[in-house]
Amino acid sequence: MAAQRLLVDIHTHVYLPRYASFLRSRSAAPRIFTRTTPTGTKEERLLILDDEPSGGRPIGAQYWDRDEKLKFMDRHGINVSIVSSANPWLDFLPASTAHQLAGELNEDLESYCSTSPSLSSSDTLKRLYGFGLLPLVPEVSINSLLEIVDQISKLPHLRGIIMGTRGIGNGLDDEALEPVWEAIAKAGLVVFLHPHYGVDSSAWGAKDNGHVLPLALGFTFETTTATTRLILSGVFDRHPTLRILLAHSGGALPQLSSRLASCxxxxxxxxxxxxxxxxxxxxxxxxxxxxxxxxxxxxVSDVIGRSVFKYGSDADGFSSGTKKVVGSSRMLFGTDHPFFPPLKETDKWKSVTENLEAIESVEGWGEVEKENVRGGNAVRIFGLGS
Amino acid sequence: MAAQRLLVDIHTHVYLPRYASFLRSRSAAPRIFTRTTPTGTKEERLLILDDEPSGGRPIGAQYWDRDEKLKFMDRHGINVSIVSSANPWLDFLPASTAHQLAGELNEDLESYCSTSPSLSSSDTLKRLYGFGLLPLVPEVSINSLLEIVDQISKLPHLRGIIMGTRGIGNGLDDEALEPVWEAIAKAGLVVFLHPHYGVDSSAWGAKDNGHVLPLALGFTFETTTATTRLILSGVFDRHPTLRILLAHSGGALPQLSSRLASCxxxxxxxxxxxxxxxxxxxxxxxxxxxxxxxxxxxxVSDVIGRSVFKYGSDADGFSSGTKKVVGSSRMLFGTDHPFFPPLKETDKWKSVTENLEAIESVEGWGEVEKENVRGGNAVRIFGLGS
Structure with a gap:
């Protein structure tokens, strides 16, 4: 049953086959293209940004094939994954195409999940759930967004929405999005806020450091900025039941939060x-x-807990314990699969084992908190028992 | 004596009178200009960046008058300050002007410190020490930089160098700076790495959030990026005795450091x-x-201590204790004066008392660690006893 010890991956991506085909048809980033390697074989590569270093990255079946996702899960002991489309989603499309493709990809993802294996023969729980997509692009109508929120809320295996940081062109602190936040909060969907653009690449200088600076810093700066702008816009004052999940542990927001308060x-x-x-x-x-x-x-658990004990925010069902214990109730295991593959063939991916070891080694978390971060919190927050 | 309990402020700025006059003569940012307030009085304002919100900020004697600095110190119980020029230093000047002004401002700062009151009648310790300036601008010669490093190292009350993140135009990971790092390390000067530019302001969106986003996020992103680029360039492998002090507790670097390692x-x-x-x-x-x-x-003390225990870096004289205890030996109290003045008249500045209360309240630091962060570490690291 769901309340049992489950390892649930809430940060795991897919380019659904329909989306991958679409990327193959494009001549500008984002695109998938074929090139011949120095040894004469052909490989597909993914170019997410036009100015990406090293001509993008190799891409293969692990990005779109559900069997590959399930194999990866089995290999790492992951029972359930809540899968989301990888960036850049529909950001680069005109509004009408984005709307249509969002609807189709949400149906595709529902089918990807609903036809996935059950956790066990006696369990109604599936191995795959999903975050849907909204057509968040300039000039889209708010009605179009509300229509897709409604669609997602009615697809039983979709439990949230993944989104980037640009909204409909002016960021997530855009007043025009108010009805969208309201609808999402009302539907009980979890927003998974995920970066794509980073910051202006002139910050990285002229040296070739591969993808390190845009990924380690640019991504996290972007999430931090978007969340800070949301806070400053008062969205959380107006929509106190809105649930937003931040990628990469909130980037730099926890460490900068007291400076933010002071500023x-x-x-x-x-x-x-x-x-x-x-x-x-x-x-x-x-x-x-x-x-x-x-x-x-x-x-991170400390600053979440500080919010509860010092600033009076909700304890999410946990009202006693240390800051770290209470804070852990809002943290959830993830892998970022299929990104961060190992450079050399290994049984288990370091990007997964490192995050599992990190959870295991947090000082101040007991076994209960670790189990909750590994899966219990996801079961509760995404209603996986129901 | 220096080993007694001292409160030492290592992050406190000045626009020396020569520099303030220079800013008044300019018609583009950075500049000081006079404007008439709605009530008909005249006020001077500082515009650091051309696109700064709210027409810059009010500026007054606390930015250049030494008596004001000493009054501020007395009001907050600060015994000694290690004063640095505020951004943007000499970044905007042609090389020859920057070289000349650096030399003059370093002499000015030496005089500002050497003629300051002694801590007590029986003490050789002064109340003011300083960080000098290098003419770090495009097209400056490395010899010019080395000459000024030499000048600073011979001025007895200057104990370090404050610098921004652009180096001589290509950032601090520029190979051309190798002789400069070598000379600074050899002279035993501490580099105070401080932000100015932030990131491209398009990240902040169209809403008026005052200075919050560039100060809370832009500044800290810049320091994080510059330090990460320094790490990636191998500077710390080649110059293991180089001492670099990061403004604002290293920005986001501590929280992003394991992600950086993984990337x-x-x-x-x-x-x-x-x-x-x-x-x-x-x-x-x-x-x-x-x-x-x-x-x-x-x-922050935890990740410094982790470096010592898990990754084998130097313990800076502290080889036993918890991660937080060992890490605290590399952290130093600061105020950021005269920035962050209170919005309403108060006896003590919140930006100061908050940082003192934060030090007092760190779980895992004993009285010894707190005293060291308040002053003991500064005495040791800047050789204030000698």
Whole structure:
């Protein structure tokens, strides 16, 4: 049953076959193209951004084939995955195409999940659930977005929505999105906020450091910025039941949250705008546990717990215990599969084992908290028992 | 004596009178200009960046008058300050002007410090020490930089060098700077790495959030990026005695350090480049304690300590104790004065008391560690006893 010890991966991506075909048809990024390797074989590569270093990255069946996803899960002991389309989603499309493709991809993903194996013969729980997609592109109508929120809420194996940070062109702090937040909150869907654009690449300098700077820093800066702008816009004051899950453990937001609070306190433009200290809002958010180190995970749980004990945010059902214990109730294991494959063939992927070891090694988390981060929290938050 | 309990502020800025006059003569940012307020009085304002929101900020004697600095110190119980020029230093000047002004400002700062009051009648310790300036601008000669490093090393009250992140135009990971790092390390000067540019302001969106996003996020992203690029360039492998102090507790670097290590491990371009895991290098750095929250400070000490225990970096004289205890030996109190003034008249500045309360409240730091972060570490690291 769902309440048993389950390893649930809430950060795992797919390019659904329909989407991969679409990328193959394109001549500008994002695109999938074929090139001949130095040894004469052909390989497909994925170019996510036009200025991406090293001509993109190799791509293969693990990006679209469900059997590959299930094999990866079996290999790492992952019982259930909540799968999301990988960036850049539909961001680059005109509104009408984006709307149509969102609808189709959501149906595709529902089918991908609903026809997946059950966890066991006696269990109604499936091995795959999903985050749907909205056509968040410039000039889309709000009605189109609301229609797709409604579609997703009616697809039984979709439990949330993955989205990037640009909204309909002006970011997520755009007032135009108010009805969308309202609808998402009402539907009880979890928003998985995920980066794609990073920051202006001139920040990385002229040296070839591969993908390290855009991935380690650009991605996390983007999530941090988008979430901070959401906080400053008052979205969490107006929609207190909205559930947003941050990729990569919230990027840099936890470490910068007290500085953020201080900067708000000292700025006449915003000092009186929000209902709470900025640190309060971290206790309203959910964080994946994809930070690769136990000290980082422990710290994230500390700032979530601080929000509950010091700034009075909701304890999400956990009202006693240390900051770290209470904070752990909003953190969820993830792998970022199929990204971060090992450079050399190995049985298990280091990007997975590192995150599992990190959870295991957090000082101040007991066995209960570790189990919850590995799966119990996901079962509760995504309603996987029902 | 220096070994007694001292409160030492290592992050406190000045626009020396010569520099302020220079800013008044300019018609483009950075500049100081006079404007008439709605009530008809005249006020001077500082515009650091051309696209700065709210027409810059009010500026007054606290930015250049030494008596104001000493009054601020007395008001907050600060015994000694290690003063640095505020951004943007000389970045915007042609090489010859930058060279000349650096030399003059370093002499000015030496005089500012050497003629300051002694800590007590029986003490040779002064109340003010300083970080000098290098003419780090495009087209400056390396000899010019080495000449100024030499000048600073001979000015007895200057104990380090403050610098931004652009180097001589290509960032701090520029090979051309190798002789400069070597000379700084040999002279035993501490580099205070401080942000100015942030990231491309398009990241902040169209809403007026005052200075919050560039200050809370832009500044810290910039420091994080510059330090990461330094690590990736191998500077700390080649100059293991180089001492770099990061502003604002290293920005986001501590929280992103395990992700950085993972991204390096998974990228063929850089996977074999460095001598150590990326997390090792955090234990080679120094961090101010300007993060406004105890959880943040505790976490920074945790990742420094992790570097020592898990990745084998130097313990800086502290080889036993918990990670947090060992890590605290590389953290130093600061205020960021005269920035972050209170919005309403108060006896003590919240930006100061918050950082002092944060130090006082770190779980896992005993009285010894707190005293060291408040002053003992600064005495040791800057040789204030001698």
């Amino acid at each position: 708000i306190d000292h700025d006449p433009v915003v000092a009186s705008r929000l209902k709470h200290d900025a640190r309060y809002y971290l206790g309203k958010l959910y964080f994946d546990a994809v930070a690769y180190g136990p000290e980082e995970l422990g710290f | 390096i491990d998974h990228d063929p371009v850089v996977a074999s480049r460095l001598k150590h895991d990326a997390r090792y290098y955090l234990g080679k750095l120094y961090f101010d304690a300007v993060a406004y929250g105890p959880e943040e400070l505790g976490f």
